[in-house]
Amino acid sequence: MFGNSFSISSRVVNALILRELNSRYGNSRLGYLWAIANPIISIMVLFFLFSTIRSRETGDIPILMFLVTGWFSYGYYQTMVSSIANGEAANRSLMMHQPVTRLDVMASRAVVETLTTVSFFVVGVAIAAIIEDATLPNDPILVLASFAAAGTFGLSLGLAMGAILTYFPFAMNFLQPVNRIGFFVSGVLFTATMLPSWLYPYIRWNPMLHPIEGIRQGWFEVYTSPVLDLTYTFSIALPLLAVGLYLERRTRRGIKFS
Amino acid sequence: MTNAKFLSVKNVSKSYKTKVGWNQVLRNVSFSLSPRDRLGILGRNGAGKSTLLRIVGGAELPDTGLIEKDMSVSWPVGFSGHLQPAMSGRANVKFCARVYNREVDEVVDFVSRFSELGSYLEEPVRTYSSGMKARLGFSLSMAIDFDCLLIDEVTAVGDAVFRKKCEAALLEVAETRSFIMVNHGLQAIDRLCNRVIVLGVEDEPVLSTRVHKTIKAYEKALLGGEWQRVEE
Numbered sequence A: 001m002f003g004n005s006f007s008i009s010s011r012v013v014n015a016l017i018l019r020e021l022n023s024r025y026g027n028s029r030l031g032y033l034w035a036i037a038n039p040i041i042s043i044m045v046l047f048f049l050f051s052t053i054r055s056r057e058t059g060d061i062p063i064l065m066f067l068v069t070g071w072f073s074y075g076y077y078q079t080m081v082s083s084i085a086n087g088e089a090a091n092r093s094l095m096m097h098q099p100v101t102r103l104d105v106m107a108s109r110a111v112v113e114t115l116t117t118v119s120f121f122v123v124g125v126a127i128a129a130i131i132e133d134a135t136l137p138n139d140p141i142l143v144l145a146s147f148a149a150a151g152t153f154g155l156s157l158g159l160a161m162g163a164i165l166t167y168f169p170f171a172m173n174f175l176q177p178v179n180r181i182g183f184f185v186s187g188v189l190f191t192a193t194m195l196p197s198w199l200y201p202y203i204r205w206n207p208m209l210h211p212i213e214g215i216r217q218g219w220f221e222v223y224t225s226p227v228l229d230l231t232y233t234f235s236i237a238l239p240l241l242a243v244g245l246y247l248e249r250r251t252r253r254g255i256k257f258s
Numbered sequence B: 001m002t003n004a005k006f007l008s009v010k011n012v013s014k015s016y017k018t019k020v021g022w023n024q025v026l027r028n029v030s031f032s033l034s035p036r037d038r039l040g041i042l043g044r045n046g047a048g049k050s051t052l053l054r055i056v057g058g059a060e061l062p063d064t065g066l067i068e069k070d071m072s073v074s075w076p077v078g079f080s081g082h083l084q085p086a087m088s089g090r091a092n093v094k095f096c097a098r099v100y101n102r103e104v105d106e107v108v109d110f111v112s113r114f115s116e117l118g119s120y121l122e123e124p125v126r127t128y129s130s131g132m133k134a135r136l137g138f139s140l141s142m143a144i145d146f147d148c149l150l151i152d153e154v155t156a157v158g159d160a161v162f163r164k165k166c167e168a169a170l171l172e173v174a175e176t177r178s179f180i181m182v183n184h185g186l187q188a189i190d191r192l193c194n195r196v197i198v199l200g201v202e203d204e205p206v207l208s209t210r211v212h213k214t215i216k217a218y219e220k221a222l223l224g225g226e227w228q229r230v231e232e
Helices: A002-026 A029-052 A063-085 A092-096 A102-131 A140-167 A169-185 A197-203 A209-219 A230-250 B049-056 B089-099 B104-115 B118-122 B130-143 B160-173 B186-192 B211-222
Strands: B007-018 B021-033 B038-042 B064-069 B073-077 B148-152 B178-182 B195-198 B206-208
Touching: A002 A029, A002 A102, A002 B089, A029 A063, A029 A102, A063 A102, A063 A140, A063 A169, A063 A209, A092 A102, A102 A140, A102 A230, A140 A169, A140 A209, A140 A230, A209 A230, B007 B049, B021 B049, B021 B064, B021 B195, B038 B049, B038 B186, B038 B211, B049 B073, B049 B148, B049 B178, B073 B130, B089 B104, B089 B118, B089 B130, B104 B118, B104 B130, B130 B148, B130 B160, B148 B160, B160 B186, B178 B186, B186 B211, B195 B211, B206 B211
Parallel strands: B038 B178, B038 B195, B073 B148, B148 B178
Antiparallel strands: B007 B021, B007 B064, B195 B206
């Protein structure tokens, strides 16, 4: 029984992933190019500002690679949240099909966001390696764990948001400003060491700070974060995931038969 | 009775919240279908016809009541709804074939033959007219052999040739499978169905196997006459 529903689900998720990739990038090759050009251009502008105006506040960390690691870990979280939270609204027509559940839609979106972020990140690293002598990660496991923390937190929050949206559709209006502020306080543009140490007890509360600190510490041999605690992010994300899954069950509108 | 597939709807009710309070669209709907049963749903706009189809199709939950089935049931085949507007007709077909675990090439072949959409199949569905969407949706539902088709008005649009083709196809599948149809063209229901359910004329839905007489009585009630239930 479980095996059967698992095989249906994996088939459906597979079809959804193909559909998602096709509708995002399949229509024109320019679509893909633009999707990758967008973050790269933003990073380049920041790179220009950092290297001219702020003149090397990042210490021994190469600036471009510093920006690439921060940008894509926060971006991973951010696209994950909105993609999962919007999943139902964007795919309502697909859920007319009985085998397609809301969880399938969300799982496929999580996979697509992960594939997209990882491939964009690789492009970003390659560009950084060409422009400045970037190194490979010093501690790949910590890099992966940090990425996983950012994605899991985004997924969990997105799932909970998706359920809340069924009752309060305007809740989406809160997410965008919160994410925008999050961009500035989570360490995309700074490392904890740049801040005065009396701030540490406060910034620690931000679950998105740790994945970004983590990826920096994991990538750069010269950087050791004074606040890093990835388990904190997971200890928020995993209970939130449980709550999100429970709310998803509670707010399901369709019925699925055996 | 080895292969006795069935679909049964028991005491299904559904209300929607509106600006002026709750509006009960379905009240205690019950019926059951076995293979080869063809049910027509009659009722004015807003009587709950499409809601009933969506509930049977599993796209929506009833407030109360139960749906039991061991038939495979299609999505409500309407003008659109289930089609992805940004994707091409072909991509939509492929997606459905994958979701329902059918051979992708076979389904695409069938749909392109049956729908006669030709090169339009490569265009995004949002550029389709409602007739073309109906052709795509209907062909797709025929290509994936469901035990029970849910047909929401699709056969009422499109040109006369395609309407005829739809009816012929439905008559053919009626030999082995069942369907539930909503159609404002009452003659089509008269020709195709062996039972009808009338929503909105009495407090509770009226179920009848006297299709022709019930349709006549319903038509009379629509035109301002008194509704008279047809005795079984």
